Amino acid sequence: MVLAIDVGNTRIKASVFEDNTVLENFVFEKNELEKKIKKILEKFQNCSDLIVASVGNVEKQSFLAFEKELNIHFFTHEDIFPFTNKYSTPKTLGIDRMILASGATLQFPKQNRLVIDAGTCITYDFIDENDNYLGGAISPGLRLRYEALHNFTARLPLLTLDAPESYIGDSTAQAIHSGVVNGFVYEIDGFIDEYQGNFANFIIILTGGDAEFLAKRLKNTIFANSNFLLESLNQTFQYKIDND
Template structure:
């Protein structure tokens, strides 16, 4: 049994896998990490291996105390990946984006793939059918847009996402919801439409913390899977250890 940890920009996600089957998922805090991990181990004493990926520098220190009890592996950029990285600055490509690209290649072979990760930021990653990572785009995420409007203005309130915003906002709050949610919806649909027009045989994968919320606002055919990063870590570990 495998415990996967994703040390993100704003939270730590954990998931227990039996093979490639997701059994349970958790959100952990930095302040209580050891205690929360121990609770998971009590619930799943069959865990033998811990895998992790991080976009920060906290994961190695956080997991040092577990190395005598478990096999601990880290997904690192120096490892083997199932694609050729054609990014002009490969050393700056985030580990989360590399893992998502690997998962897309391993899960959906022989076709073009666009992975959209809607989290703190929205990242777009395109991997061609010949398994070459070509690049993509980065824009502010849903909550970051709300926070930017509040932080960089004198009077706009800090809001959270509204499920069904009006196109024409009839108040300041409704105008913010319209601008943020409709804006990110139009952005996503614009990117997806352009990729679909340019690339044949393309699959669109939407993941990240806001995947389910945003999927309900999109007209395009997509695969919404909020757990795709966690699943991709498992697939990539299998790929790297089955050489």
């Protein structure tokens, strides 16, 4: 068994895998890390490997506390990936984005793939049908957009995510919801249209914490999987074992 952990900007997500089958998923705060890992290992005592992809601020020592019980691997730019990295600054490409690109390459061979990860930030990552990672885009996620409107204006309230009643907001709150949510959806659909206009044999993968909220609002046909990063992390680990 493998325990895969994704340390994000906001929270930590984890999954236990038996080969490629997910046995259980977990979500918890960063200050709960060691306690949660202990509980997971008590429940899944056959776990042999702990694999980590991290963009968040968590000390490695928190994981190394378990090195007597598990083989621990932190994914880095030096690892083996199933694509060719064409990013002009390859060492600055986030490990989470590399893991997503890896999962897309392994799960959807010989296709053009656009991975959209809607979390604290929204990232777009494009891997062509020849397994070249070409790049993508980064912009603020839904929560950051709400916070920016509140933090950088004098009077706009801080709202939490809610579906707008109409694209015409008839109150300040509804205008904010319309601007944030509809603007977000139009952005994603606009990027998808641009890629689809330039590449055939195309698949769109939507993931991240806001994937389910967004999936039914997008006009384009997508493959939505909120657990895609952890599944990709496990698949990349299996790929590494097979190709070391």
